[in-house]
Amino acid sequence: MTVTRSTSDLAARFQAAFGDAPDGVWQAPGRVNLIGEHTDYNEGFVLPFAIDRTARVAIRVRADSTLRLLSTYGDQGMTSADTSSLTTSTAKGWTKYPLGVIWALQQRGVAVPGLDLLLDSDVPLGAGLSSSHAIECAVIYALNELTGAQLEAEEMVLVTQQAENDFVGAPTGIMDQSASLRGATGHAVFLDCRDQSARLVPFETASAGLVLLVIDTKVSHSHADGGYASRRASCELGAEVLGVRALRDVEVADLEEASGLLDDLTFRRVRHVVTENERVLETVDLLGTSGPAAIGPLLDASHRSMRDDFEISCPELDLAVEVSRANGAIGARMTGGGFGGAAIALTPVGAEQQVRIAVEQAFSEAGFRKPDIFTVTPAAGAMRLS
Template sequence: MTTTANVTALSDRFRETFGAAPDGVWQAPGRVNLIGEHTDYNEGFVLPFAIDRTARVALRVRNDSTVRMLSTFGGHGMVEADLEGLEPGSGDGWSRYPLGVAWALQERGITVPGFDLLLDSDVPLGAGLSSSHAIECAVISALNELTGADFGAEDLVLATQQAENIFVGAPTGIMDQSASLRGAKGHAVFLDCRDQHVELVPFDAEASDLVLLVIDTKVSHSHADGGYASRRASCELGAEILGVKALRDVGVERLEEASGLLDETTLKRVRHVVTENDRVLQTVEVLGAQGPASIGPLLDASHVSMRDDFEISCPELDLAVDTAKANGSIGARMTGGGFGGSAIALTPVGLEQQVRDAVVRSFAEAGFTAPDIFTVTPAAGALRLS
């Protein structure tokens, strides 16, 4: 959580590192996806929210094309690059994300000057909470302002997607950056990924005597690996065989027909996306009519679908979900791209400690790395801090 002291400390360290004050400090949050996994690049529906954990960047523009970047993460030294001739694949580690959004702005005709940047973040890395998009959204918010590009949220979403897809090489959709750029305190972001239409849906777990626990399994994942790409390829194949632009256009009623047209693996991938889209719509409806306490079965069904049909879970995620539910959570699912990362568990306040203790105990008994467990609440999207 960002405080005035955090901002002051970051500005002071920037001044010590680069010899002058930053032009400003910007932040962008990570996100939790309440429901709607792998539906975004299928032009479907998602329901994430920005969380109260953020990436913060102090940034100052230079009068040349040099970029100097440093993070507060241990073990990382200064990274230097030149924006002239910047090409996809440049950079290494976290530096790819600031460079990627600078490149994406250049691709849109914006003259991006060199800059000095200091990054600080409390979004857990590799936990499925979109730490990379938090960095991108903080940096692009700063550069959008300092270059005078003045792009709206929709254009910034597409620019960060281009940075991810082409520069970084991760075939992600638009969910993560949409939540980070367009989130609002106390609300989830109901996003139509076909046209970027957004509706803010109230999600106040506290008012229902609930907490949303994040269980970081410590199993790291990467969207730039083959597992994610192969799932996307299966979805595109399924859409092609079914004769639609995207799986968004396939209703649940067509799954029986699809079973006679698709091979077993492609059918499973398609079935997850089609039923997950339906679950997002149901969740939005239930939240509006009955509130958070009634969405548990939809969260549970989402996890089963990701585990069995999309096959992106792992033993640690399954154990976290099963243990949370067995000890009082009203609904639980893995969240994020899969193959590791985090699970979420919607839990009565009075049972929070019981769930925490049980999950830690079950991981120890299984010989897994101890998980990190914390609560999140819907927070504001990207903004300037100073």
């Protein structure tokens, strides 16, 4: 991916491509989910944070209904569409994300004019860091201003969710958008996915002598495939059999009774969600009382649950977690929807290089692709840059 780092560079590339300066440049970050996987669409709790890698869009409003979209990476070239005839069949590759946002705004009665749009992003694709939602959030943040829609952050979250669910075809929840739109430097976002209430929780790794390593396994994944949908269907079945609105309403103490009512597969899916919700609450408590160094065992338990009960890990993710822990990380887990993507390893600063070297060596010996390993810090949410 060719990334244009400065705002002025992106504006210059926009002018070269479209013949005039953009009306502005907006950005929205990717996210890491610290803990709370597949709990969002079960109306549960999540604890993501916005990261210091972003998608940025330079946009100019047109006088007609034409949409022209271009990115700084890939070989797709410029894509053209019309605001009056948006359908899923007109969207190809990355363009389905901005076009989906435009479509979802139209469904809410917002008149969206024609646009020229140039996308630039340094959020790794397919790594479970929500590169697609970063694009959507940058676009909705820009269009909220350019159209005068005056949507609150909670409403922008729902617009991007509708774009994902009904236009892109991915049955995702609201976690990723909430982190991207509501994040703050040095904090994670403790989000209740039932009512969208959120509060910021301090998550300062540097002051605790820690770094959060992201290990991108290079195993691509897609939320629009059957694995994600089948997990969601299992959760919905579990809630129906247990007679609750959502698995959010099942307590850990209820699991023994649930085991007698559900088939083994559905029970294990339910157990993951129920125990993961509990782990999120415990993590929030520990961050408020003891700090980041205390949450390692909860990260480890989360990964075991995703590996064994929800079955969304893969050999590369398991290896990244195991080797990180064996070489000094205090806790590690896969992050994101699963079936590939990235793992995170909460690591003392002094052990960072050892973890990096050991993971790369282990991947090489296993015949896996070389992972991309980098640090992330909690960063600010979506904003206008110029």
